Amino acid sequence: MKTSLSLLTLFLLTASLFAAETKRPNFLIIYTDDLGYGDVSTYHDSDVATPNIDQLAADGMTFTQMRANCTVCSPSRAALLTGKYPDLVGVPGVIRTYPANSWGFLKPGVPTLADALKQQGYATACIGKWHLGLESPNTPNERGFDHFHGFLGDMMDSYITHRREGFNYMRLNQKEIDPQGHATDLFTQFATDYLQGRSQVKDEPFFLYLAYNAPHFPIEPPQAYLDAVKKSQPELSDKRAMNVAFVQHLDDAVGKVLDSLETLGLAENTVVYFGSDNGGSLPHAQNNDPWRDGKQSHYDGGLKVPFFVRWPGHIPPGSISDYQGMNFDVFPTFVQLAGGTPADDLNAMSLVPLFEGKPMPPHTRDLYFVRREGGPRYGGKSYQAIIRDGWKLMQNDPYSPLQLYNLNEDPQEQNDLAKTNRKKFLQLQGAMRLQIQAAGNVPWQPANQ
Secondary structure (H helix, E strand, O other): OHHHHHHHHHHHHHHHHHHHHHOOOEEEEEEEOOOOHHHOOOOOOOOOOOHHHHHHHHOOEEEOOOEOOOOOHHHHHHHHHHOOOHHHHOOOEOOOOOHHHOOOOOOOOOOOHHHHHHHOOOEEEEEEEOOOOOOOOOOHHHOOOOEEEEEOOOOOOOOOOOEEOOEEOEEEOOEEOOOOOOHHHHHHHHHHHHHHHHOOOOOOOEEEEEEOOOOOOOOOOOHHHHHHHHHHOOOOOHHHHHHHHHHHHHHHHHHHHHHHHHHOOOHHHEEEEEEEOOOOOHHHOOOOOOOOOOOOOOOHHHHEOOEEEEOOOOOOOOEEEOOOOEHHHHHHHHHHHOOOOOOOOOOOOOOHHHHOOOOOOOOOOOEEEEEEOOHHHHOOOEEEEEEEOOEEEEOOOOOOOOEEEEOOOOOOOOOOOOOOOHHHHHHHHHHHHHHHHHHHHOOOOOOOO
């Protein structure tokens, strides 16, 4: 009898340990808007202090060479949430309020990361900025999210009034709401409320996509933050002081969300990814150092972004990776960690080998970027960039000549080799043509428009 009890005890203990080891993690994406590589103090000394973001990075893996999927908002978000290049899902440009100046339509039927994780039994939530559609069929609740609490539109005319061109796009699921307060504080509260609710559910993991619209312009830090920056750094210009204060307010918001994970006992089993949809806006005194240029540009100041992943007990603290991937690589990474199999048609690649201390598979994809835009500079046309083996072919508007850079020798992109290395130019131009051709059958306008 003693032997039977001992065997039973051993079996139960083994089963318990196995269950603990195989417990699926929760997922949290913290996605910022126009946060430049140089505007987090993780990467180098800066006039902006981001201690909470820095601590997140220190507790996990810091990526030094990751790029956003686009130089502007909607395409970058479409790629992140589908694992595909944005023009392959109908979003080569920014989705806006008025159809005459809207350049994307998220392709119906394309599974989102929320859809993929729901198939694995996850509860899913989107809080904050959506920017992938203002109406059916492209609202968050119709694209895989059980819960939506945030803003449908592209940007707010004010972080206090939350309006865009007179329209109120704040929603709780399908219901129009009109909450009071600074948008960054509201989204933080919405997120902590959601986490509080999920902490009461023991048998269902969750995926929370928390998309702040800060520090996208208008640059509107709370007055107390601005006063503190001006007092501590009186040498800063007014424009720069405003942005520093705005980012530091955002950093405090991130800290509150991370503290909530700790307080609720969720931190140990939650994979947290922190990133930005594109580089910072130079006209608004944002910083992308050491890279050239900023938002809207295919130079690396518009593409290289902060990228950190924390997973306690799995990713060693202080890990650093120079892997050159893109934001949407989070998609297959999360699906794999959830126990699923990423779809074969994704352009994104799972980062799980890096978390396990292994090399990535041999590099088999080009890094491709596209943006379509209106106005006299762009004329409704698209412009592209492509990176292969350290070489970049690019342009920053559809009417300018293509430029060629050897990023390994010229990371600041100062020496255009388009005329002197025609072999490499033609090779990358051919690769770019294939990408353009692949997207040719995907509409980026709704059929009834």
